[in-house]
Amino acid sequence: MLEPVVCVHGGAWDIPENLWTDSIEGVKLAARRGYQVLDDGGSVVDAAEAAVVVLEDCPAFDAGKGSVLTYDEEVEMDAIIMRGSGLEAGAVAAIRNIANPVKVARLIMEKSPHILLAGEGANKFAEAHGVKQVDPDTLVTPDARLELEKYKTFNKAVYSLFNKSDQKGCDTVGCVVVGSSGATAAATSTGGITAKMPGRVGDSPIVGAGAYADDQTGAVSTTGHGESIIKVCLARHIVSLIEKGQTPKDSIRDSLQYMESRVKGFGGAIAVSRIGQVATHFSTPRMPWAYVKARQLHFGMHPDQHCTEEL
Amino acid sequence: MLEPVVCVHGGAWDIPENLWTDSIEGVKLAARRGYQVLDDGGSVVDAAEAAVVVLEDCPAFDAGKGSVLTYDEEVEMDAIIMRGSGLEAGAVAAIRNIANPVKVARLIMEKSPHILLAGEGANKFAEAHGVKQVDPDTLVTPDARLELEKYKTFNKAVYSLFNKSDQKGCDTVGCVVVGSSGATAAATSTGGITAKMPGRVGDSPIVGAGAYADDQTGAVSTTGHGESIIKVCLARHIVSLIEKGQTPKDSIRDSLQYMESRVKGFGGAIAVSRIGQVATHFSTPRMPWAYVKARQLHFGMHPDQHCTEEL
Numbered sequence: 001m002l003e004p005v006v007c008v009h010g011g012a013w014d015i016p017e018n019l020w021t022d023s024i025e026g027v028k029l030a031a032r033r034g035y036q037v038l039d040d041g042g043s044v045v046d047a048a049e050a051a052v053v054v055l056e057d058c059p060a061f062d063a064g065k066g067s068v069l070t071y072d073e074e075v076e077m078d079a080i081i082m083r084g085s086g087l088e089a090g091a092v093a094a095i096r097n098i099a100n101p102v103k104v105a106r107l108i109m110e111k112s113p114h115i116l117l118a119g120e121g122a123n124k125f126a127e128a129h130g131v132k133q134v135d136p137d138t139l140v141t142p143d144a145r146l147e148l149e150k151y152k153t154f155n156k157a158v159y160s161l162f163n164k165s166d167q168k169g170c171d172t173v174g175c176v177v178v179g180s181s182g183a184t185a186a187a188t189s190t191g192g193i194t195a196k197m198p199g200r201v202g203d204s205p206i207v208g209a210g211a212y213a214d215d216q217t218g219a220v221s222t223t224g225h226g227e228s229i230i231k232v233c234l235a236r237h238i239v240s241l242i243e244k245g246q247t248p249k250d251s252i253r254d255s256l257q258y259m260e261s262r263v264k265g266f267g268g269a270i271a272v273s274r275i276g277q278v279a280t281h282f283s284t285p286r287m288p289w290a291y292v293k294a295r296q297l298h299f300g301m302h303p304d305q306h307c308t309e310e311l
Numbered sequence: 312m313l314e315p316v317v318c319v320h321g322g323a324w325d326i327p328e329n330l331w332t333d334s335i336e337g338v339k340l341a342a343r344r345g346y347q348v349l350d351d352g353g354s355v356v357d358a359a360e361a362a363v364v365v366l367e368d369c370p371a372f373d374a375g376k377g378s379v380l381t382y383d384e385e386v387e388m389d390a391i392i393m394r395g396s397g398l399e400a401g402a403v404a405a406i407r408n409i410a411n412p413v414k415v416a417r418l419i420m421e422k423s424p425h426i427l428l429a430g431e432g433a434n435k436f437a438e439a440h441g442v443k444q445v446d447p448d449t450l451v452t453p454d455a456r457l458e459l460e461k462y463k464t465f466n467k468a469v470y471s472l473f474n475k476s477d478q479k480g481c482d483t484v485g486c487v488v489v490g491s492s493g494a495t496a497a498a499t500s501t502g503g504i505t506a507k508m509p510g511r512v513g514d515s516p517i518v519g520a521g522a523y524a525d526d527q528t529g530a531v532s533t534t535g536h537g538e539s540i541i542k543v544c545l546a547r548h549i550v551s552l553i554e555k556g557q558t559p560k561d562s563i564r565d566s567l568q569y570m571e572s573r574v575k576g577f578g579g580a581i582a583v584s585r586i587g588q589v590a591t592h593f594s595t596p597r598m599p600w601a602y603v604k605a606r607q608l609h610f611g612m613h614p615d616q617h618c619t620e621e622l
Contacts (some may be wrong), residue, residue, distance in 0.1 A: 003439065007354070069490075084372065086574070087542040087543065087573060087574055089541070089542065090541075093404075093429055093512065094429050094430060094432065101600015112508065113538065114508060114511045114512075114538060115512075115537075115538050115541050115542070116340040116509070116511070116512040116541070117508060117510040117511055118404055118405050118429035118430050118509070118510045118512050119429050119431060119432070119510050120430060120431070120509065120510060121405065121430070121508060121509035121511065122510050124509060125508060125510070125512070131313030195435060196425065197423060197425060197432060198430045198431065198432035198435060199430050199431060199432015199433050199435070200425045200427070200428055200432065201404065201426075201427040201428070201429050201512075205519075206517055207475060207520070207541045207542060207544065208519050208520070208541075208547065209518070209519070209542035226426075227424065227425060227426050230400070230426050230427070230518045230519075231398040231399075231518060232398065233518065233519035233544055233547045236544045236547060240551065242431075262398060263397070263398055291491060
């Protein structure tokens with residue numbers, strides 16, 4: 001029996017100061033919630049889903065409520081959930097009018113023969129399984145409107161979103177869990193990037209890019225510049241290094257360095273190993289994270305910041 | 312300077328005898344066409360695209376014309392193209408009414424900041440870039456209608472498609488290329504699986520699952536049971552083994568064995584290394600393949616079959 005861990009992140013990017021408090025409070029709440037579910041006898045997948053639902057419901061993050069807007073001023077969300085036993089996965093891409101995309105991802109994993117459903121098909125599946133549609137306006141925050149307005153006003157090419165100095169709105173959320181028996185799960189959810197083209201699928205719903213969970217190794221959730229993460233299969237890359245015997249911390253750091261050297265991309269990740277190690281790391285200015293292990297709550301957001309609290 | 316190679320496949324599955332001739336002729340034509348493009352001074356990406364266009368246009372394969380039907384009786388196609396220099400990629404998922412999805416994938420790679428566009432968004436992008444829509448009926452063959460009819464008549468659950476004995480319609484197509492300078496490209500295109508749910512995204516348009524190309528290592532295109540391929544990141548897995556120094560042949564074989572042992576999935580792949588090695592291998596009953604190297608055309612379809620012809 002090992003100490004179970006529930007670890008979450010709120011996205012790797014240059015978070016402005018006005019979001020610092022809400023971001024930290026959000027990840028702390030989500031980690032506590034996930035751990036509570038595990039403590040109450042829930043599965044690692046239950047815990048990962050519950051933690052991500054908290055983050056999707058928090059408007060400070062670009063996922064669920066608080067998602068950024070596409071160029072056509074709509075919310076289109078991506079999410080994934082993965083169970084490390086059997087490498088099972090479910091995911092949605094460019095889904096609309098749903099409060100908690102991670103719940104639909106889980107339904108796909110458990111109630112369909114497929115892994116990824118996109119666009120209208122994802123919405124049809126959700127409807128067929130009793131998931132309530134919400135008014136799209138309930139997902140949109142004034143900040144998301146302002147952000148898109150700013151991009152349109154300055155008539156910036158979407159390309160300009162992607163250099164480090166101007167990286168915005170990559171506050172994807174995610175969770176990794178390892179239970180006392182070594183079972184693992186991972187989940188990631190996002191609204192994507194401001195002014196993205198309609199139908200754009202980022203890294204988050206891609207197995208091996210936005211998340212990976214394998215009970216033989218560990219679980220990972222990533223965040224950052226989606227197209228870069230896709231190109232290097234970041235989540236699978238991190239898991240491969242854990243598989244080789246590296247610590248989760250070194251595995252994330254080496255993989256982020258690999259991504260930077262190969263495609264000049266920045267991001268962050270959280271990881272747990274099947275033996276109960278946990279790590280968070282990022283190459284962006286900030287990434288809010290929190291985890292619970294041995295009834296201690298750990299959290300931080302700035303590089304090298306590590307705070308602890310009794311649960 | 313090394314001998315350039317253009318290698319194609321026409322899908323790993325239990326191909327019925329009535330399709331044998333067309334399948335072999337199709338892959339031979341596509342390999343010749345891709346090699347011709349390279350010979351005429353085209354890039355590795357030009358060659359991969361041209362070869363896949365031949366396969367998409369051939370009704371014997373489940374890609375472009377000849378695509379299978381969704382449960383809602385529509386054609387929804389996935390495709391990807393990847394340039395090994397810079398790990399650049401473009402892909403479409405669940406795109407409709409397009410004769411050559413691989414061409415749209417290339418436009419996304421070259422004319423957008425994104426990698427993957429799905430559904431309506433992919434169609435909108437295609438339209439904005441002057442790609443003509445086609446009447447969906449021109450993509451549908453009598454065989455595709457019959458296949459769906461059969462599934463509906465027997466009221467089979469979609470689940471039943473996925474065991475080896477009953478695996479149908481996974482005749483995805485693909486191409487890998489290595490040029491004389493060691494530049495690589497990969498492309499994959501598919502109509503997916505019969506009776507799939509609308510919006511289902513398979514492995515083909517996923518970087519690291521359906522294809523991968525890295526000039527530091529080599530290029531891979533995969534085919535088979537999409538959800539299994541996604542779970543093990545099959546294309547990236549094969550490239551990782553080539554990176555470790557294994558031959559492309561051993562890398563494909565070991566990766567297919569890994570997929571079978573981890574998730575009971577079957578499939579096939581083609582690969583080239585940056586030093587000009589080429590390999591094809593499959594764990595299904597058949598996979599039509601062909602390649603041109605040193606002005607010799609090599610081809611086969613059954614296990615251990617290997618024929619050669621002067622170009």
